[in-house]
Amino acid sequence: MTTITLGAAINAGLRRAMNEDPRVLVMGEDVGRLGGVFRVTAGLREEFGAERVVDTPLAESGIVGTAIGLALRGYRPVCEIQFDGFIYPAFDQIVSQLAKTRARSGGAVTLPVVIRVPFGGGIGAVEHHSESNEALFAHTAGLRVVACADPADAAGLIRRAVACDDPVLFYEPKRRYWDKGEVDITMDLGDLPAMDRARVVRQGTDCTLVAYGPTVRTALEASAAAQEDGVSVQVLDLRSLSPLDVDTLYRCAKATGRMVVVHEASTFLGMGAEIAAAVTEECFHALKCPVLRVGAYNMPYPPSRVEEEFLPDVNRVLDVVDRALGY
Amino acid sequence: MSEKAAADPSGAEVRDLRRIEPVVAPPHGAALRFVMPDGRLTPQGEAAGVDLGLARLLFRDMALARRFDAEALALARQGELGLWLMSLGQEAAQVGSIRALRPDDHVFPSYREHAAALARGLGPAELLRQWRGLAHAGWNPATHRFHFYSLVLGTQALHATGYAMGVLRDGADEIVMTYFGDGASSQGDVNEALNWAATTGAPVLFFCQNNHWAISTPAAQQSRTALHQRAAGFGLDSYLVDGNDVLAVHAVTSQAAARVRDTRMPAFIEAETYRMAGHSTSDDPGRYRADGEVERWRLRDPITRLEILLKAAGVGASFFTEVEREADALAAATRRACLSLPDPELADLFGTVYTERHGLLDREAAEYAEYVAQSLSEVPA
Ligand SMILES: Cc1ncc(C[n+]2csc(CCOP(=O)(O)OP(=O)(O)O)c2C)c(N)n1
Numbered sequence: 001m002t003t004i005t006l007g008a009a010i011n012a013g014l015r016r017a018m019n020e021d022p023r024v025l026v027m028g029e030d031v032g033r034l035g036g037v038f039r040v041t042a043g044l045r046e047e048f049g050a051e052r053v054v055d056t057p058l059a060e061s062g063i064v065g066t067a068i069g070l071a072l073r074g075y076r077p078v079c080e081i082q083f084d085g086f087i088y089p090a091f092d093q094i095v096s097q098l099a100k101t102r103a104r105s106g107g108a109v110t111l112p113v114v115i116r117v118p119f120g121g122g123i124g125a126v127e128h129h130s131e132s133n134e135a136l137f138a139h140t141a142g143l144r145v146v147a148c149a150d151p152a153d154a155a156g157l158i159r160r161a162v163a164c165d166d167p168v169l170f171y172e173p174k175r176r177y178w179d180k181g182e183v184d185i186t187m188d189l190g191d192l193p194a195m196d197r198a199r200v201v202r203q204g205t206d207c208t209l210v211a212y213g214p215t216v217r218t219a220l221e222a223s224a225a226a227q228e229d230g231v232s233v234q235v236l237d238l239r240s241l242s243p244l245d246v247d248t249l250y251r252c253a254k255a256t257g258r259m260v261v262v263h264e265a266s267t268f269l270g271m272g273a274e275i276a277a278a279v280t281e282e283c284f285h286a287l288k289c290p291v292l293r294v295g296a297y298n299m300p301y302p303p304s305r306v307e308e309e310f311l312p313d314v315n316r317v318l319d320v321v322d323r324a325l326g327y
Numbered sequence: 328m329s330e331k332a333a334a335d336p337s338g339a340e341v342r343d344l345r346r347i348e349p350v351v352a353p354p355h356g357a358a359l360r361f362v363m364p365d366g367r368l369t370p371q372g373e374a375a376g377v378d379l380g381l382a383r384l385l386f387r388d389m390a391l392a393r394r395f396d397a398e399a400l401a402l403a404r405q406g407e408l409g410l411w412l413m414s415l416g417q418e419a420a421q422v423g424s425i426r427a428l429r430p431d432d433h434v435f436p437s438y439r440e441h442a443a444a445l446a447r448g449l450g451p452a453e454l455l456r457q458w459r460g461l462a463h464a465g466w467n468p469a470t471h472r473f474h475f476y477s478l479v480l481g482t483q484a485l486h487a488t489g490y491a492m493g494v495l496r497d498g499a500d501e502i503v504m505t506y507f508g509d510g511a512s513s514q515g516d517v518n519e520a521l522n523w524a525a526t527t528g529a530p531v532l533f534f535c536q537n538n539h540w541a542i543s544t545p546a547a548q549q550s551r552t553a554l555h556q557r558a559a560g561f562g563l564d565s566y567l568v569d570g571n572d573v574l575a576v577h578a579v580t581s582q583a584a585a586r587v588r589d590t591r592m593p594a595f596i597e598a599e600t601y602r603m604a605g606h607s608t609s610d611d612p613g614r615y616r617a618d619g620e621v622e623r624w625r626l627r628d629p630i631t632r633l634e635i636l637l638k639a640a641g642v643g644a645s646f647f648t649e650v651e652r653e654a655d656a657l658a659a660a661t662r663r664a665c666l667s668l669p670d671p672e673l674a675d676l677f678g679t680v681y682t683e684r685h686g687l688l689d690r691e692a693a694e695y696a697e698y699v700a701q702s703l704s705e706v707p708a
């Protein structure tokens with residue numbers, strides 16, 4: 001066990017994956033010499049060489065398109081998209097090619113490509129550097145979409161993602177990159193938690209907060225605050241956004257009877273909308289109130305001066321938990 | 328030429344048909360240069376002659392831009408800006424090119440064109456608003472015929488092309504200029520724009536500032552051929568200029584602009600310049616840039632060489648003191664403008680998303696207002 005940051009945990013997971021499988025490549029803008037703008041790939045080029053840690057030309061469509069070609073040739077590329085808002089030039093390659101190839105080929109062709117995306121706001125960044133576009137990809141059949149929330153889980157989740165034979169969008173909460181936690185990088189791949197299972201990160205009986213990525217910590221803090229007022233709030237870290245671990249969601253909803261979903265993305269057609277619909281359909285009689293959502297308003301991510309008001313924080317989460325309890 | 332090549336009666340060389348040769352890329356041009364780094368004129372510079380009035384104007388623009396950039400950098404270091412992308416070293420490329428346009432020629436910049444923007448008449452408040460996190464766009468593009476900054480690399484090249492197609496349809500004689508970097512030139516959008524402009528005959532002048540770096544990636548890793556050669560391959564009139572020689576940049580842009588205006592065909596200028604600072608205030612160029620590289624380029628500083636030339640031509644000390652005084656005033660105005668910019672209100676943003684409000688936004692705006700009112704009432708007195 002070592003205590004390291006979330007960014008360092010992903011780095012350690014990548015290093016382990018590259019050691020375990022020589023076909024694993026890392027590619028993206030500035031991932032080599034610089035080690036990525038968030039230093040998540042720092043030191044990998046020195047250790048594995050420029051052949052396996054590739055500074056690409058500046059073109060996201062090219063990064064994903066060539067990763068598909070490399071995967072067809074038997075490699076396992078891990079692409080970095082520098083910031084969430086710069087994934088769109090690659091949208092066609094991801095949605096029309098990467099996602100569909102397996103189904104198109106009747107299962108004959110698999111594309112084990114990982115696309116790492118630092119996402120979300122809260123770091124005072126300029127436009128296009130704070131987006132939460134996970135639902136666009138979760139909506140696309142054929143892609144797996146996961147989000148890590150803390151160092152301990154991130155190190156294993158990235159290894160699971162690299163080992164997965166399906167394409168995986170791997171979302172990293174950039175404002176949590178510097179959060180520290182204990183990480184065990186020696187675990188065998190097979191002993192790591194499965195990639196597509198949610199996990200309860202805090203027990204509670206009155207209400208379930210569902211979160212992923214950056215809002216897991218927000219939800220944990222909200223739960224701790226609620227505890228002081230005598231309210232017991234369970235926190236569920238989704239981890240996998242697609243496929244969605246509905247079994248665990250149903251179990252939690254039935255146990256507490258109240259569910260609030262928290263994410264940075266717009267509530268309109270966001271992950272919360274799907275969760276609310278699925279849980280309502282399956283657990284209607286066990287619910288004491290509607291499934292409620294805390295998320296962004298239906299507008300582009302605002303200038304950073306107002307992002308604190310825009311992002312769901314502990315107070316807004318508690319406000320909605322209160323509403324859930326008031327039904 | 329291969330040994331098998333033989334002369335035919337028409338005088339043209341005939342290749343050995345048994346050997347199939349690939350098509351050759353257009354030749355690498357020599358960069359146009361009028362003023363050498365030590366301030367002396369090249370033979371081309373001698374032939375062109377120096378318009379001292381113009382040279383003084385360009386010097387002033389560059390000196391003011393450099394001072395503005397330094398003040399913005401200081402503001403960023405002091406936490407008053409969230410981020411700053413320095414224009415240090417690229418003043419000649421920007422000032423020389425924008426001053427060669429007519430004021431009604433529309434410009435689509437990238438995000439580092441502060442020197443061009445100032446020369447177009449934009450003020451410090453407009454230029455800093457975005458970097459202080461107050462807005463996503465600092466100004467109205469119509470005011471100075473200067474589009475707002477684009478942070479998505481290369482996207483503006485297509486917008487410039489489309490705008491130029493509109494100009495063409497309108498039968499107007501404006502041209503459109505767009506700036507982008509060596510890194511952005513790898514984007515599909517830029518290559519599509521070059522092709523589009525060439526095939527539609529759109530009056531666009533593509534101005535590529537090759538500052539040798541895209542964050543940590545050297546230009547040589549973006550493109551195997553020089554960028555002006557690539558543009559020539561797309562069928563554009565293409566030029567290479569010493570981007571740190573403001574007189575040469577001005578001359579080549581004037582000529583290219585006139586040609587675009589007359590022929591209604593696009594053109595491309597590659598200006599060789601250098602990003603003397605880091606990529607931004609979040610960057611650490613020490614991680615990837617070789618020692619000594621910046622020093623070598625400092626010897627090719629665009630402002631120094633023009634200063635030497637002006638002094639040698641007899642421009643007196645009073646001119647330089649006056650520019651210095653103006654730069655001091657601009658720096659002070661920049662700081663004042665930055666610190667007095669008003670903060671935005673989230674509540675105001677709900678109305679900016681669509682031309683007409685709709686039910687969902689109205690409900691969300693009301694919910695937000697209620698939440699704010701409630702949190703305020705909960706604050707202990
Ligand atoms: C589509 C897109 N991908 C990635 C980025 C992140 N990014 C910002 S600037 C930059 C380098 C740009 O280099 P260049 O085009 O040469 O311009 P310079 O910054 O040197 O002026 C990168 C990779 C971006 N802004 N947009």
